[in-house]
Every structure is written in C-alpha cells, then in structure tokens.
Amino acid sequence: MKENQEGENIRFSIPRIVIAEIQSGCGKTTITRGLMAALKKRGLVVQPYKIGPDFIDPSHHTRICGRVSRNLDVIMAGEEGVLESLYAGSAGADIAVIEGVMGMYDGMDSVFGSTAHIAKLLKAPLLLVIPVHGMATSVHAIASGFKNYDPDSTLAGVILNKVGSRRHADILKTGAKIPQLGFIPKDSRFHTESRHLGLVMGDETTTDEPVDIIEESCDIPAILSLASSAPPLTIRMQHAEHPSYRVKIGVARDPAFCFYYQHNLDMLKKSGAALIYFSPMQDHLPDVDALYLGGGYPELHADMLEKGPARDEIRAACDDGLPIYGECGGLLYLTNGLSGERTYHWTGVLPGTSEMAPRFQALGYSEGQTTGGTSLTPKGIDVRGHEFHYSFVIPDRDASYAIHLTRGKGIMNGYDGMYVHDTVGCYTHGWFSQRFTDTIIRAAHSWKRR
Incomplete structure (x- = not known):
C-alpha cells in the first residue's frame, strides 16, 4: 500500500473480490464465510467487509478473519466514505473479501447502494451466486441477464450453489459463456442459526465454516487471480479542524450491546477519545466523560441488566449531567424497563417503557436533523443511519425529542432522540459524521472540565 500525506490524493491497492447473489437466500453469506476461512487457511491475511448497514454478518466475518469487518454503505457514508472505509481496513491485508447485500442490483429505490453499485465504485470483480437446484442450462440465461443488465457491471464469474451431482455439474458447464468458479453441492452444513433480528452473532455460533466444501468445490486460484486484477484506487483525505481534547468515553460492549459500526468507534478515537469498554450486565460504570450505549439484544439479557451494578450508576450519572448517547438497544435500556410476561426494571432515565413485538417495527434507512435540547444534539446536525428493530417504546406524554427525521420512523411519527438532561x-443506528463526532468530544470535554 502506498500512502501520501493527509490532505492529498492517496493511491492504494488491495486485491479484492465481491460476492453477490441473484436474490436473498441463495447461499451468499455461507459461501462468503467459507471462502474467507479457506483463504485464511492458506495463510492469507483476509480483510472482511459487508455491503449495507448490517451488524450480524460482520460479526461472523470478524470471528473468521481475526480482523474487524467494516461496513461499506454508500447511503449512510457517501461514495467517498465507502472508499475511505475500504482504505481504512485494508492496511496489512493480503486480500479483501466483500459480502454483498440482497440481490446484486437491489439498492434503495433503485440500483443506488446495491452490491453492483459498490462493486463498480470499488472497481472490484464480482462473483454471482446462483442456486441451480432443478435447473440445467437455463443458468446461462440468468448469468447473461445479470451481466448484460448493466454492460459496465464488474460481474466476472459465477458460483453455482446446490449442485446435485457431478453429472449435474457437467450439464451446467455446457454452453457457459461466463466463467464458472464454483460448483457447491447441496449440503446440510450450509445453514446458519438465526433469531428475530437475523443470524446469531459470530461469537455465539455453534458451527464451523464449511472450508473443505469450498476448497473442493471452488477454483480458489482463479478467484485469487480475479481479486489481484482489481486496479489501484485513489481517495482524497481532507484537511479539517477538530477538537484537540483528550477524553474518556465508555462503550457498553457485551452480548446485550454488540451493534457498533467500526467507523463510529474509529471516528471517536481519531478525534481524541480513549474508548473504555465495559459490560452493563456485570461491570460497574467506569470513570468516563461520556457514555455510548449501542444496539444489540438487551431483551435476551433483561434479567442480568436489571441486576447489573451499572444500572443505578448510569441513572445517577444521567441525573448529574453525564453525556449519554444510546442507540436502539441502548435506547431501551435507558427507559424505565421492558414490559411483557414479566416486567424488567432498567435505568429509568428516559420517560417511557419498552415492549417487544412479534414482527419488526421498523426496517430501513433514516435521515433527519438534530433540533437541539442537549449538548449532544445542537440544532442543525445532519443525521444518517439505519433502523431495524422488533421493539417499540411507549413514551410518556411529556417526552421531549432532539431529532426530527425526514426518512424513517424513529420512536414515534418521525421523532427520535428522546432526551433528559444530557x-x-x-x-436510529447512526453513521457518525465528523461534525457529530466533534460534538460528542466537546460534550465529553465540557463534562470533564466542570
């Protein structure tokens, strides 16, 4: 990797490959994970990425590769932000393996933000997963259709999944015009445990990746050759003025709070924050200048959160004015508690109660602006992020909100960011901008100096 000084163009190279599929559920996730494991087994340093806003697939990537998987999301980060994320993660890696999202051309209201869009932006060869159960040479029409839908697509080959036999594979090869780099047999190991928000997290999985199947069924040398054909990229790192404060920010990180974009954590660290990780399930609140509670599965650990020593300490810290920012699961933990067959009492900081629903309550991107009210939400900061949850909050009538969304549901009717004190x-799972990051740092510094 070759790098110039900040503020100038940076030209860098990393072999890279994107794994896409014709529609969700074709096996892309398991094949991607198996490929990552197979490449690592060969001694390569594999840097994983996930297109889109998902938290769960990256957790599996991180477990397999031993390197933090990063999201590549053009809707939240913009095109330059996607390039910066690729660059930030690729230092010291031999190859980048990028898992797509949904169908190859499925984006937000169009192709924008799709796997095909990101692959073109990154000038990365793309492999398309096609399930071929009950199919013969019709597979070529599907492959050609995806290739020709956009003549400028980077589709470079296909991986055929659910191949029935060697005879079936031979039939599928007849008349192929696009390179076929994998013939994955039907196998019960191509399955991943799931729960209401999707797959289980990477550190909870009870199955190994099907490395042997990938090694036996895919042309790994050809895939490596394709990845190495990706040309260098150029990004421009901008000069900017940032606070030079040194602050400590507590970050809740355990099975209840496990949804964090690495970008956000990097932004905080680059802007002067030392991140202090702790578990509200079992740890005391550390000595910090601000607190960040991410999303996750607090509903699965409700009892431990109720009994955890941090619960009352966080409520006292809020009353004392500590800047606290909670997202989704963090929002729930900041309410009075979780109601259902049994009521669990949580921090009681925010005026409302939480409940779980049998189906998702919000799914999609969110956009809006802060409207004031706290040092974390001065008026006029753009908010971009993503919502996905099965819970809902019943706010008290006198609840106040610091964010107004123009896209997304929020807590209710487009209002998000319920607040009390600071x-x-x-x-909204936010994608931190530099302006928002600086605001958090300043709020923490003001608390530190008081």
Missing part, C-alpha cells in the same frame, strides 16, 4: 436515546 442523555439521548434513539432508534
């Missing part, structure tokens, strides 16, 4: 809880 504590803010929202359903």
Whole structure:
C-alpha cells in the first residue's frame, strides 16, 4: 500500500473480490464465510467487509478473519466514505473479501447502494451466486441477464450453489459463456442459526465454516487471480479542524450491546477519545466523560441488566449531567424497563417503557436533523443511519425529542432522540459524521472540565 500525506490524493491497492447473489437466500453469506476461512487457511491475511448497514454478518466475518469487518454503505457514508472505509481496513491485508447485500442490483429505490453499485465504485470483480437446484442450462440465461443488465457491471464469474451431482455439474458447464468458479453441492452444513433480528452473532455460533466444501468445490486460484486484477484506487483525505481534547468515553460492549459500526468507534478515537469498554450486565460504570450505549439484544439479557451494578450508576450519572448517547438497544435500556410476561426494571432515565413485538417495527434507512435540547444534539446536525428493530417504546406524554427525521420512523411519527438532561436515546443506528463526532468530544470535554 502506498500512502501520501493527509490532505492529498492517496493511491492504494488491495486485491479484492465481491460476492453477490441473484436474490436473498441463495447461499451468499455461507459461501462468503467459507471462502474467507479457506483463504485464511492458506495463510492469507483476509480483510472482511459487508455491503449495507448490517451488524450480524460482520460479526461472523470478524470471528473468521481475526480482523474487524467494516461496513461499506454508500447511503449512510457517501461514495467517498465507502472508499475511505475500504482504505481504512485494508492496511496489512493480503486480500479483501466483500459480502454483498440482497440481490446484486437491489439498492434503495433503485440500483443506488446495491452490491453492483459498490462493486463498480470499488472497481472490484464480482462473483454471482446462483442456486441451480432443478435447473440445467437455463443458468446461462440468468448469468447473461445479470451481466448484460448493466454492460459496465464488474460481474466476472459465477458460483453455482446446490449442485446435485457431478453429472449435474457437467450439464451446467455446457454452453457457459461466463466463467464458472464454483460448483457447491447441496449440503446440510450450509445453514446458519438465526433469531428475530437475523443470524446469531459470530461469537455465539455453534458451527464451523464449511472450508473443505469450498476448497473442493471452488477454483480458489482463479478467484485469487480475479481479486489481484482489481486496479489501484485513489481517495482524497481532507484537511479539517477538530477538537484537540483528550477524553474518556465508555462503550457498553457485551452480548446485550454488540451493534457498533467500526467507523463510529474509529471516528471517536481519531478525534481524541480513549474508548473504555465495559459490560452493563456485570461491570460497574467506569470513570468516563461520556457514555455510548449501542444496539444489540438487551431483551435476551433483561434479567442480568436489571441486576447489573451499572444500572443505578448510569441513572445517577444521567441525573448529574453525564453525556449519554444510546442507540436502539441502548435506547431501551435507558427507559424505565421492558414490559411483557414479566416486567424488567432498567435505568429509568428516559420517560417511557419498552415492549417487544412479534414482527419488526421498523426496517430501513433514516435521515433527519438534530433540533437541539442537549449538548449532544445542537440544532442543525445532519443525521444518517439505519433502523431495524422488533421493539417499540411507549413514551410518556411529556417526552421531549432532539431529532426530527425526514426518512424513517424513529420512536414515534418521525421523532427520535428522546432526551433528559444530557442523555439521548434513539432508534436510529447512526453513521457518525465528523461534525457529530466533534460534538460528542466537546460534550465529553465540557463534562470533564466542570
């Protein structure tokens, strides 16, 4: 990798490959994970990425590769932000393996933000997963259709999944015009445990990746050759003025709070924050200048959160004015508690109660602006992020909100960011801008100096 000084163009190279599929559920996730494991087994340093806003697939990537998987999301980060994320993660890696999202051309209201869009932006060869159960040479029409839908697509080959036999594979090869780099047999190991928000997290999985199947069924040398054909990229790192404060920010990180974009954590660290990780399930609140509670599965650990020593300490810290920012699961934990067959009492910081629903309550991107009210939400900061949750919050009538969304549901009717004192809880999983990051740092510094 070759790098110039900040503020100038940076030209860098990393072999890279994107794994896409014709529609969700074709096996892309398991094949991607198996390929990552197979490449690592060969001694390569594999840097994983996930297109889109998902938290769960990256957790599996991180477990397999031993390197933090990063999201590549053009809707939240913009095109330059996607390039910066690729660059930030690729230092020291031999190859980048990028898992797509949904169908190859499925984006937000169009192709924008799709796997095909990101692959073109990154000038990365793309492999398309096609399930071929009950199919013969019709597969070529599908492959050609995806290739020709956009003549400028980077589709470079296909991986055929659910191949029935060697005879079936021979039939599928007849008349192929696009390179076929994998013939994955039907196998019960191509399955991943799931729960209401999707797959289980990477550190909870009870199955190994099907490395042997990938090694036996895919042309790994050809895939490596394709990845190495990706040309260098150029990004421009901008000069900017940032606070030079040194602050400590507590970050809740355990099975209840496990949804964080690495970008956000990097932004905080680059802007002067030392991140202090702790578990509200079992740890005391550390000595910090601000607190960040991410999303996750607090509903699965409700009892431990109720009994955890941090619960009352966080409420006292809120009353004392500590800047606290909670997202989704963090929002729930900041309410009075979780109601259902049994009521669990949580921090009681925000005026409302939480409940779980049998189906998702919000799914999609969110956009809006802060409207004031706290040092974390001065008026006029753009908010971009993503919502996905099965819970809902029943706010008290006198609840106040610090974010107004123009896209997305928020806590209710487009209002998000319920606040009390300097504590803010929202359903939006935000993608931190530099301006918002600086605001958090300044709020923490003001608390530190008081």
